[in-house]
Amino acid sequence: MNTSPNAYTVDAFCDAYGIRRNLAYDEIKAGRLSIRKAGRRTIIRKIDADAWLDNLPVGNKEPAPAEEA
Numbered sequence: 001m002n003t004s005p006n007a008y009t010v011d012a013f014c015d016a017y018g019i020r021r022n023l024a025y026d027e028i029k030a031g032r033l034s035i036r037k038a039g040r041r042t043i044i045r046k047i048d049a050d051a052w053l054d055n056l057p058v059g060n061k062e063p064a065p066a067e068e069a
Contacts, residue, residue: 006046007036013044017053027052 008016014024027033032055034048 004046007043008046008049010042010044013049017049 005012010021010024013019014021024033028035028042033044033052036043036045
C-alpha cells in the first residue's frame with residue numbers, strides 16, 4: 001500500500017520535491033511556500049507543497065540555440 005504524507009518536515013519536503021534546503025528556506029522567506037509551526041518544528045502541508053510546485057514558472061520547451069563563436 002503506497003500512502004502519501006499529509007505534511008512534510010523541511011528535509012522530507014526537499015527530498016520529495018528534489019530541491020535543496022536553502023531553496024526551500026528562500027521560498028518560505030519570500031512567502032511563496034507556506035509553512036506551519038508545531039513547537040519548534042517546521043511543517044509543510046502537502047497541499048501547500050503542491051500549490052508551490054504548481055506556481056513555479058513553466059520552463060522552455062525547446063532548448064536555446066547555441067551561440068556561434
